[in-house]
Amino acid sequence: QVQLQQSGAELAKPGSSVKISCKASGYTFTSYYISWIKQTTGQGLEYIGYINTGSGGTNYNEKFKGKATLTVDKSSSTAFMQLSSLTPDDSAVYYCARGAATPLYWGQGVMVTVSS
Amino acid sequence: DIQMTQSPSLLSASVGDRVTLNCKASQNINKNLNWYQQKLGEAPKLLIYYTNNLQTGIPSRFSGSGSGTDYTLTISSLQPEDVATYYCYQYNSGYTFGAGTKLELK
Numbered sequence: 001q002v003q004l005q006q007s008g009a010e011l012a013k014p015g016s017s018v019k020i021s022c023k024a025s026g027y028t029f030t031s032y033y034i035s036w037i038k039q040t041t042g043q044g045l046e047y048i049g050y051i052n053t054g055s056g057g058t059n060y061n062e063k064f065k066g067k068a069t070l071t072v073d074k075s076s077s078t079a080f081m082q083l084s085s086l087t088p089d090d091s092a093v094y095y096c097a098r099g100a101a102t103p104l105y106w107g108q109g110v111m112v113t114v115s116s
Numbered sequence: 117d118i119q120m121t122q123s124p125s126l127l128s129a130s131v132g133d134r135v136t137l138n139c140k141a142s143q144n145i146n147k148n149l150n151w152y153q154q155k156l157g158e159a160p161k162l163l164i165y166y167t168n169n170l171q172t173g174i175p176s177r178f179s180g181s182g183s184g185t186d187y188t189l190t191i192s193s194l195q196p197e198d199v200a201t202y203y204c205y206q207y208n209s210g211y212t213f214g215a216g217t218k219l220e221l222k
Contacts, residue, residue, distance in 0.1 A: 035211070044214075045160070047212065061210065097159075101207040102162065102165050102166075102207070103160075104171070106160060
């Protein structure tokens with residue numbers, strides 16, 4: 001069965017970076033894009049961007065350009081998102097999901113907390 | 117950027133009620149709209165894709181409709197397990213979620 005297994009919760013200091021992972025299984029990894037979505041209590045769900053897992057090409061929501069960097073490791077069927085120059089506003093749950101137009105399968109989410 | 121406005125933000129209804137949730141886009145999205153259900157502590161779950169197509173395994177009491185800028189998710193007979201927050205999502209131009217409608221039991 002299709003699964004997206006995300007890495008564990010992160011506690012980071014302001015100004016630092018974190019890199020979270022999303023390991024796919026149960027399907028051909030390079031056949032589907034991976035999307036990343038941010039969820040906060042105040043802002044709801046925000047689409048960050050997607051990565052073409054075959055070519056490595058990316059598409060970012062304007063708001064997250066410079067904040068998020070999406071990469072993939074095809075050899076391990078894993079997608080990554082690095083968040084840089086962290087501020088408290090980056091504290092959220094981050095999901096990966098398979099697909100862009102119609103994300104069907106989602107990871108369990110990673111809570112990122114930014115605090116000094 | 118396309119903005120998605122959901123109404124109401126909070127809806128209280130009784131078991132068995134017919135429930136209608138609304139989603140309005142800031143411009144024509146050509147039916148490129150999905151509906152997601154999110155229960156507390158879980159990831160969003162796809163209910164409806166391309167306006168009115170029921171995702172496999174989703175109960176038939178859920179249905180979607182709409183065109184242009186106005187879209188609707190209907191639950192024909194509310195069940196206790198339907199308590200959740202519902203999000204619309206457009207993928208016609210970029211990708212945008214609505215702010216959600218929280219559905220609770222009266």
